[in-house]
Amino acid sequence: MELRHAAGNLLVVGLSGTELSPLERAWLKLIRPAGVILFKRNIADAKQTRALLGESLDFCTPHALRCVDVEGGTVNRLKEGLAVIPSAQAVAAAARQTGKPALAREHGELIARAVAAFGFNTTLAPVLDLALPESAEVLGSRSAAPDPAGVIDYAREFLIGLSSRGIIGCGKHFPGLGAGALDSHQETPSILRDSVAIWRDDLEPYRTLCRQLPIIMVNHAAYPATPGGKHPASISNYWIETVLRGRIGYRDLVLSDDLEMGGILKFMPIEEAAVEAIRAGANLIEICHRAELVIRAFEALIDEAEHSVTFRTLLLERAHVTRRKRTRVFPDALHPALTQRQFDSLRTRILRFGEAVAAAQPIEVRAS
16 A cells, blocks of 8 residues: 555545535545545535535545534534434433433434435444533533443443444544533643543443444543643543553544644644554544645655654554455445435424423433
């Protein structure tokens, strides 16, 4: 595998609009990334989104990731194009209140059907962070429960719902943002929990569910009271290799959170962040917005491999492993398009599910 192809095999990239621009076609053809991630700016309706993803696949490596953030609640890139979907916290609360854990499975199934209708094969959910007071302002209703057992109960069923419809899930944000008060989109949170507390509480969902998680996303928080020190987890060999791979035994894909976020870019430039994320153990790195940063990261990976035999060996090996795992897990073809009648039926079912969830909870659910 050439270095250029190896570097592209490690990148999941964002696009600028609802259609590919000539410039995007040029740099996508150069990089041939492992996948794309779309946001609200890229999504008008299902037909347009499927066309955008279909054309993007022409420039990606085979078995590419087609990612979107649909958790429900405040994080739902399909809200305008389809329907409001209840949050993880609301669904988990309703499942506890009614004694019906299958509500979480239905949540996963409906989200899977929704993202498949728009052409995606991956939703970056569920959130496995604990809903602790420290992070209430940042995470809001994205976290299912304050305790590991509650998070596990919700996420286990949610993941079954996703997989029943052929959609890949992603547990996030390893090793846990529940005790963080800062938003890693802007700053590097410094979380002062020690290794014992993190292993016992924050990591219990990952330890329990690791075989159900095709992807785990690593965050940009630092944990200075642990051997990880002041380095963000996304570039920490301790968190990825020692803890996630070694102690937990995770064997599937590790994805960095967006390397354009302030939590990492205020710590180091994009070139260094891309190299260090791969060196730390990531299989894939996200760069979600600016084409300039995608190209700079791509070139930095190649440049480092040309100057370091050790990194060259690592890059080629990581790209080979990542491509093999993608081939095994990610479907190449888009799911069949829905007819208008099927699309309307899905919207109706989602809305009725939301009404049932709201009716089941006597408590107020936090909103971000």
